[in-house]
Amino acid sequence: MVPITKTQVYARSDGKNTIGYAHITLGDTFVVKNLRIVKGKKGIFVGMPSNKTKRGDFVDIFFPISQEARIYLTETVIEAFRQEYPELVGEARVYGVDTDFNHDDEKEAAN
Numbered sequence: 001m002v003p004i005t006k007t008q009v010y011a012r013s014d015g016k017n018t019i020g021y022a023h024i025t026l027g028d029t030f031v032v033k034n035l036r037i038v039k040g041k042k043g044i045f046v047g048m049p050s051n052k053t054k055r056g057d058f059v060d061i062f063f064p065i066s067q068e069a070r071i072y073l074t075e076t077v078i079e080a081f082r083q084e085y086p087e088l089v090g091e092a093r094v095y096g097v098d099t100d101f102n103h104d105d106e107k108e109a110a111n
Helices: 067-084 103-110
Strands: 004-011 018-026 030-040 043-047 050-052 058-060
Touching: 004 067, 018 043, 018 067, 030 067, 043 067
Parallel strands: none
Antiparallel strands: 004 018, 018 030, 030 043, 050 058
16 A cells, blocks of 8 residues: 555635545655545545536545555544644544445535
């Protein structure tokens, strides 16, 4: 697995569920921007960057392909966000790590 070598987090609300954003560097080689940190009904999770299609659907443009990679990315981003903005996260559960992960919640939050 490619290591996440740098994590930058920013608090920013969209007026809905988004509490922040993150940029990650993979193996000191690639940067992925605009991962969304979302506070949903079942806990906090990391939403992947996406583009809106002509039909109005959202399609992820970056995403982990294994559960292990998703958990690694989520833990890394949420831990960095928790250290920087503890008042926004508190003791909230991390969805997909502390509970069963349901990809449909991520798609719902994108809309």
